[in-house]
Amino acid sequence: DPWTHKxxxxxxxxxxxxxxxxxxxxxxxxxxxxxxLKLQVDQLVQLPSA
Incomplete structure (x- = not known):
């Protein structure tokens, strides 16, 4: 599962x-x-797994 960052x-x-x-x-x-270039506050971004 990929990690997420808010x-x-x-x-x-x-x-x-x-x-x-x-x-x-x-x-x-x-x-x-x-x-x-258009990230929004509270948007969830997927992070690649290590």
Missing amino acids: IVPGNTFWLLTQKYGCTLDEIIAANQDIDP
Whole structure:
């Protein structure tokens, strides 16, 4: 099961790569239906499994 992260103000995909130790490409691939430039507070983002 992939992990999820709830977006809070100021979150970006780049910050999530730093927090969870994954690559930007992995996060984008796991969230193909999400525009990384339009993240919404309380939106759930899938994180790649380690």
